Amino acid sequence: MPVAAERRPAPRERRIRLLGDALGSSAEAHERRLLAAARPALPVLLWLGQRARPLLKVPGLGWITADPVAARRILQDAGRTTLLEEGGVGHLWAQVLGDWVLELFDGPGHLDLRTRSKGLFTDASSERLVAEAWGGLLDRARERLEAGEELDVAELARTLVGRMVVELLGMPETDDEGCRQVFHVGEELAATALGSTADTHLSPAAIARAREIVERLTAGVPEGYRSAPADTVLGRCREMGLSLQQTRGLATLLMVAGTETAASAMGRMAALLIDTGEQHRLLAEPGLREGAVRETLRVASPAPLIGRAISADLELDGRTLRAGERVLVLTWTANNAAGPFRVDRPYSPHHRQLWFGAGRHLCLGAPLARAELGAMLDVLLGDGRPIEVVRRVPGRRVLIPAYASLVVRKAP
Ligand code: HEM
Structure with missing residues (x-):
């Protein structure tokens, strides 16, 4: 794939580059640059979040919190919070998918x-799924890297995730380019949610486009549900007693929740390991593999915000969140408060796994996300030799901050 074509950058892009230059080249600066390129307001919001411990009310946005304990209390309060009303993703997707979402999403x-x-x-079934769906692709990537060739980790991640969608949704087999197409269509679907941080109402045109994409992507689900073997995801849905509509709904959820997030995490893991130098600690102590995956998820927090609507008054730390108000959990800010990326950082009971919600x-x-990251780690460092970044391009105007391109090679 051509990377960073030479052209005069647009004014907005120039501003982002200037901001990036001001931030410097540390791992943290690269992460912030990624957030700014995805959505320029995101770093501001996440920075503002540092004052939102436990809670802060922001005009036009509602409540925000970056406190892990307050966040967990909000996300666990099924009686007083919902994602079906204005401010929650259920409200957004109900407009696209129909009222059945109101039955299934909350x-x-x-x-x-x-x-x-x-x-x-499960951990075991996910490891199996990754090996079956990705085995060939991973082997090829690893061989290329170990032979001294350059590897675009971001592109590989998109191919892999597209391949996983094909597998999960029972779509017809396709080549690498076809897998990337599937990823991009999923990305387009997720982009429906762009601009929904302050308002989850969609335009009729956005609804029509999103409906068409869902129809296309889930077209293979009914057949898979009827005939797929019990050891496939669609087959398991049937065996577990899910109805066809539940399975279709779940398939849509898997697609919107598990594609961009996973691809983002894979690219950022490579960058964080290199930029922080932590790859050397990991190479010296391969037993820290699990820690490297956990730290990637914490520091990258690919889902940087989680929105909820308040459905009944909620008392929290001396404040009252009123029914009808909205609250945004700033997972990125909350998780990053624990400190910089360290593969030997112990498990934090305070944060648990807030990067996956609560x-x-x-x-x-x-x-599955953990198994996917583990597999990517083996491609990058499996031969015991470090890697270096050749060039990188952040993704612009994307829902989930991610590298558009991250080219790496084995370090000399
Ligand atoms: C690094 C990768 C991932 C991250 C950071 C991530 C993060 C999250 C978060 C924060 C939520 C909660 C959203 C909320 O409370 O509103 C969520 C929900 C969900 N995720 Fe993931 N996710 C990742 C990968 C995946 C993958 C690979 C799949 C499956 C293919 C997946 C499937 C789902 C589903 C189905 C839900 C909705 C659960 C529900 O509403 O009951 N995710 N994810």
Whole structure:
């Protein structure tokens, strides 16, 4: 893929570059540059979040919090918070997918879905899924890197994630380019949510476009649900007693929740390991592999914000969040307060795994995301030799901050 074509940057892009130059070249600066390129207001909001411990009310936005304990209390309070009303992703997706979302994304229908889909992704089944779906692609990437060639980790991540969507949604087999197309279509769908930080109402045109994408991406689900073997995800949905509509809803959720986030994390893991020099600690102590994955998820926090609507008055740290108000949990700020990226950082019971949310919507694909990151780590450092960045380009105007391109090679 051509990287960083030479052209005169647009004024907005120039401003982002100037900001990037001012930030410097540390790992933290690269991360902030990524946030700014994705959504220019994001670094400001996440910085403002440092004052939101435990809570801060921001005009036009509602409540924000970057306190892990307050965040968990909000996300776990099923009786007083919802994602179905204005301010929650359920409100957004109900406009696209239809009223059945109101049944499945929250409340009793969601509880039933989560109860039935418990165990859909375990550590063991996720490792297997990654090996089956990605084995060939990973081997090829590793061989190239170890032979001294350059590797665009961001592009590889998009190919891999597209391949996983093909697998999960029972789509027809396709080549690498086809997998990237699938990723981009998913990305386009997720972009429906761009600009929804302050308002989750969508325009009729955005609704029509998103509906068309969902139809296309989930077209293979009914057939997969009927005939896929029980050891596939669609087959397991059937065996677990999920209805076809629940399975289709879940497939859509997997697509919007598990594509950009996972690709973002893979690229940022490579950059963080190199930029912080922590790759050397990991190479010296391979037993820290799990710590490297956990630290990537904490520091990158690919889902930097989680929105909820308040459905009934909620008392929190001496403040009252009123029914009808909104609250944004700033996961990136909360998680990064624990300190810089260190692969030997011990598990923090305070943060637990806030990067995957908390409570009834805790990421269903967390074991899969961890397995995916572990597999990428083996590609990058599996031969015991360090890597270096050749060049990088941040993704612009994307929902989830991510590298558009991150070219690495084995260090001399
Ligand atoms: C690094 C990668 C990932 C991150 C950081 C991440 C993060 C999150 C977060 C923060 C939530 C909670 C959202 C909320 O409370 O509103 C969530 C939900 C979810 N995630 Fe992930 N996710 C990742 C990967 C995946 C993958 C690979 C899948 C599956 C293919 C997946 C499937 C889901 C689903 C289905 C939900 C919705 C759960 C529900 O509403 O009950 N995620 N994810």
